Amino acid sequence: MRLYKPEIKDPxxxxxxxxxxxxxxxxxxxxxxxxxxxxxxxxxxxxxxRSKDMVKKLNxxxxxxxxxxxxxxxxxxxxxxYTFENLEIDxxxxxxxxxxxxxxxxxxxxxxx
Numbered sequence: 001m002r003l004y005k006p007e008i009k010d011p012x013x014x015x016x017x018x019x020x021x022x023x024x025x026x027x028x029x030x031x032x033x034x035x036x037x038x039x040x041x042x043x044x045x046x047x048x049x050r051s052k053d054m055v056k057k058l059n060x061x062x063x064x065x066x067x068x069x070x071x072x073x074x075x076x077x078x079x080x081x082y083t084f085e086n087l088e089i090d091x092x093x094x095x096x097x098x099x100x101x102x103x104x105x106x107x108x109x110x111x112x113x
Contacts, residue, residue, distance in 0.1 A: 003037065003064035006087065012060045018042035020106060039105050042070040063087050067105035 001019070002011035020040040021027070027036030041061050043053040053071060061069045062084045071080040077097035083090045083104045095101045103109040 001034065001038075003060055003066075005060070005063040012064070014057060014060060016041045016057075017044045020109070022106075037065045039066070040068045040070065040103060040109070041066055042072065044072045044074065058082065062089060068103060070101075 001014050001016065003014060004011045016038075018041070019038040021034060021036060021038045023036045023039075024034065027034060029035050041057075043049070043057060045053055058069060058071075062082070065084075065087070067084060069082040069084070071082075072078075073080070079095040079101050081091075081093040081095065081101055081103075083092075091104065093101070
């Protein structure tokens with residue numbers, strides 16, 4: 001997936017673990033490739049990707065217009081939810097394994113163990 005940041009010509013190329021795209025009708029190219037900006041991105045942390053997912057991708061997703069970023073940490077049994085507005089962090093929530101997480105960007109989406 002290519003994500004564009006303001007005032008930077010070349011896009012960042014990312015491969016999220018999961019995306020929720022609400023603009024598919026307008027953003028598929030002639031080959032059926034998604035060319036838009038997802039509403040929600042989910043990354044599942046691993047030892048190899050932890051730092052990249054929590055720093056570099058957080059910054060990329062925030063600056064590219066994504067509305068919400070979920071970071072799942074299976075080892076800690078936590079879910080961090082970042083919501084973005086105007087290319088900045090608007091809210092941050094940290095959920096434990098016994099709590100229900102509700103998406104701010106997608107009101108009908110929730111996650112429970």
